[in-house]
Amino acid sequence: MDNAPQRTARVPARVVVTGIGVLSGFGNGLAALEDGLFSGRTAIRRIESLDTRALTCHFGAELPAFDGQALIQKAERHAYDRVSLMALAAADEALAQAGLDPAEIGPTAGVMMGTAFGPGDAIQDAVLRASENQRLRPTTILKMMLNGPTAALCARYRLQRGSQAHVTACAASAHAIAQAVQAVRWGEMDVCLAGGADAFPTSALFTAWDALAIMSAATDPTAGIMKPFAPDRSGFVIGEAATVLILEREDHAIARGATPLAEICGAGAVTDTPTLTKPTLRGMVGAMRAALEDAGLDPAAVGHINAHGTATELNDSLESDAIRAVFGPHAPAIRVSACKAALGHCMGAGSAVEAAATILALCRQQSPWTIDPTAVTADPQTGPQPTAPYSGQTVPMDTDIALSNSFAFGGHYATLAFRVTKP
Amino acid sequence: MKSELLAIMAEFLEVDPEELQDYKTLEDLNIDSLDFVEIMFEVEEKYDAPVIFEMQKKRTQIQNLGEVLRLTEELILKHRDQTAASASPDARTGSAAPADADG
Numbered sequence: 416m417d418n419a420p421q422r423t424a425r426v427p428a429r430v431v432v433t434g435i436g437v438l439s440g441f442g443n444g445l446a447a448l449e450d451g452l453f454s455g456r457t458a459i460r461r462i463e464s465l466d467t468r469a470l471t472c473h474f475g476a477e478l479p480a481f482d483g484q485a486l487i488q489k490a491e492r493h494a495y496d497r498v499s500l501m502a503l504a505a506a507d508e509a510l511a512q513a514g515l516d517p518a519e520i521g522p523t524a525g526v527m528m529g530t531a532f533g534p535g536d537a538i539q540d541a542v543l544r545a546s547e548n549q550r551l552r553p554t555t556i557l558k559m560m561l562n563g564p565t566a567a568l569c570a571r572y573r574l575q576r577g578s579q580a581h582v583t584a585c586a587a588s589a590h591a592i593a594q595a596v597q598a599v600r601w602g603e604m605d606v607c608l609a610g611g612a613d614a615f616p617t618s619a620l621f622t623a624w625d626a627l628a629i630m631s632a633a634t635d636p637t638a639g640i641m642k643p644f645a646p647d648r649s650g651f652v653i654g655e656a657a658t659v660l661i662l663e664r665e666d667h668a669i670a671r672g673a674t675p676l677a678e679i680c681g682a683g684a685v686t687d688t689p690t691l692t693k694p695t696l697r698g699m700v701g702a703m704r705a706a707l708e709d710a711g712l713d714p715a716a717v718g719h720i721n722a723h724g725t726a727t728e729l730n731d732s733l734e735s736d737a738i739r740a741v742f743g744p745h746a747p748a749i750r751v752s753a754c755k756a757a758l759g760h761c762m763g764a765g766s767a768v769e770a771a772a773t774i775l776a777l778c779r780q781q782s783p784w785t786i787d788p789t790a791v792t793a794d795p796q797t798g799p800q801p802t803a804p805y806s807g808q809t810v811p812m813d814t815d816i817a818l819s820n821s822f823a824f825g826g827h828y829a830t831l832a833f834r835v836t837k838p
Numbered sequence: 839m840k841s842e843l844l845a846i847m848a849e850f851l852e853v854d855p856e857e858l859q860d861y862k863t864l865e866d867l868n869i870d871s872l873d874f875v876e877i878m879f880e881v882e883e884k885y886d887a888p889v890i891f892e893m894q895k896k897r898t899q900i901q902n903l904g905e906v907l908r909l910t911e912e913l914i915l916k917h918r919d920q921t922a923a924s925a926s927p928d929a930r931t932g933s934a935a936p937a938d939a940d941g
Contacts, residue, residue: 489852490873550883553875553890 427600431675433668434513434661435771436505436610439758440476440654444508448768449775452783455807457757459640459652465618472630474640476654476759477615494557495567496534501657502564502612503571510572513661514673515606517572525576525604526568527595528659529587529611531763531823532620533561539617564612564657576604582763585723586684587611588658589766589821589829593682595662596831605667610767612657624653629727641760643724643753644731644786651725654759658767677774680816681710681832688826694730696793699723699737699820702828706818707741710832715745717832718814719782721773723822724753725760732793734820739789747789750782750812757784757807766821770831773819776812777835785810839911846880860904867903881910887917 437444440458441451451458458476467473483500484492486507495503510517537558544551560566562580569578577598581591588611595609616624624630631650633640642648668675683705687698707714722734739746754772755761761768776782784807817833841855848855851867858867864874874897878890889910900906 490850490876493876494872553879554872557872 428602429665429678430596430599430662431665431668431678432660432774433663433673433675434509435676435774436508436659437768437771438478438481438501438505438657439768440478442479443481443504445771448771452754452757452772453779453781453809455809457807459759464615465621470622470625471632472625472652473634474652475615478655493552494554496537496558496563498530498534498612498614499563499567501614502528502659503567505610505657505659506568506608509659509661515661520606521573522575523604524572524574524606524608525598526565526574526578526608527581527591528565528568529581529591529763529767530561530564531582531584531587531613532616534559534563535614535617535620539619568608583827584823584825585762585765586821586823586827586829587763589831590684592660592679592767592770592831593684593829596679596682599662599664605663607662608659609662610659611764613655613762613764615655616653631726641726641756643722643726643756644735644788644791646791648726648731650727651755651760654761656758656761656764656768658764658771660770677777678834679831680834681706681712683709684829686826687828692824694733694822696733696737698826698828699734699822700740702820702830703737703741703818706830706832712816712832714742716816717742717749717818719776719812719817720749720751721769721817721819722751722753722788723820724755726755729793730822732791735788735791736793750785750810751788752776752782753784753786766819766829769819773817773833777817777833780812781809782812783809840907843881843907843910846884847877850877850880858903860902862903885914887914889913
């Protein structure tokens with residue numbers, strides 16, 4: 416069968432989301448994310464999978480229960496890392512919600528998945544075994560591939576259109592979704608499975624993060640472990656997540672009787688890398704403006720932003736200033752959500768799970784974990800503003816347009832724009 | 839030994855050993871190249887005998903499961919003979935060929 420890409424669209428199509436699958440610290444499934452996020456709870460708990468006694472950070476948002484072994488045959492288990500199994504579970508859920516038959520989508524569907532660290536368990540296990548002169552299984556190399564989640568979805572659904580693995584750190588799944596939007600918009604495929612997955616770090620990876628001294632050392636949940644945009648914020652903690660969105664052309668979805676949950680109406684990505692780690696105002700402003708331009712939106716149309724909000728000193732100050740720079744006098748009217756306070760920083764899966772949160776927020780007309788971004792600023796002339804005690808406040812909103820920001824080490828900045836048709 | 843080899847394959851493939859009949863091809867049993875090398879890895883682990891390299895070389899010429907079992911058993915027995923020979927008094931004095939002399 417001919418599976419060559421057919422970039423036939425002369426007019427860009429509207430790209431809609433018809434299904435979402437999520438695994439997060441709140442549990443397996445989109446419903447668990449929605450229940451947790453909009454009830455103001457946090458999935459951040461004391462870490463169970465690692466011994467952190469010698470480290471600074473002790474909290475994270477691990478999946479409470481996940482055993483993906485049943486998703487694959489026993490013969491395949493040596494080739495699939497946990498992160499790939501998480502992606503499979505999320506994709507199965509997303510396809511079911513979209514009403515698409517997994518056995519039928521292959522010829523006209525592709526996949527774009529992001530991950531920051533990919534199959535960390537497999538890589539650490541192989542390194543340890545090799546260092547002790549132990550044998551490695553013949554298929555070890557397959558389990559170590561950074562494109563594991565993407566390849567797992569390709570194999571499961573026999574996808575025949577384009578497939579790419581994005582590894583741009585904490586913006587990886589935003590880039591994956593942006594690429595998927597382009598592919599569907601211009602007719603390269605009817606359906607694209609797009610999102611990201613990152614398993615909870617291994618001991619080596621977690622220790623490396625800990626050494627960077629930007630993770631929260633807080634241990635009192637009642638005072639808040641991770642507090643984006645709070646003047647007393649003290650860094651992030653890591654979350655574990657996989658999220659897959661089913662993207663398809665609006666006419667394709669409508670023709671088969673599916674109900675679009677939201678449109679992804681724009682995607683913008685820019686680069687600004689004066690250093691590998693230092694965030695920049697130019698990058699943040701550039702990404703948001705690029706997404707607005709791609710969507711053909713006036714800034715005043717935006718009523719909700721899912722902030723990157725890492726609870727680090729400079730990120731939050733600059734993101735706050737960037738929102739003011741892009742939206743000017745309209746900025747105070749925007750409901751800004753900082754979901755990482757509830758989900759942790761889900762690394763390469765963060766943009767995808769926050770895309771799901773953004774769509775839920777628009778569908779519910781509620782902003783979860785709402786913060787006041789004006790409480791912080793990088794401008795020394797202004798200084799931090801007084802703010803209310805930190806909590807996971809869900810507030811009503813009235814808008815059909817939202818943005819979701821993702822910024823990453825390496826100077827990668829990406830923003831996605833979403834639209835819903837309000838009832 | 840054949841029943842033990844069948845048991846290894848059956849466990850790996852999650853099938854009843856009775857389904858693994860000699861006349862069936864690897865394709866019949868849905869054993870792809872990666873499954874094949876993993877099964878041979880399990881055999882090596884159990885018998886502590888090198889079979890992966892030789893069996894991989896022969897894989898594309900193998901007609902059916904019976905041939906897989908026969909060739910694998912031959913390699914294991916050959917390795918045992920070589921190991922025994924290298925452990926004999928002659929071997930200890932250096933007069934016997936190294937166990938891997940014929941590759």
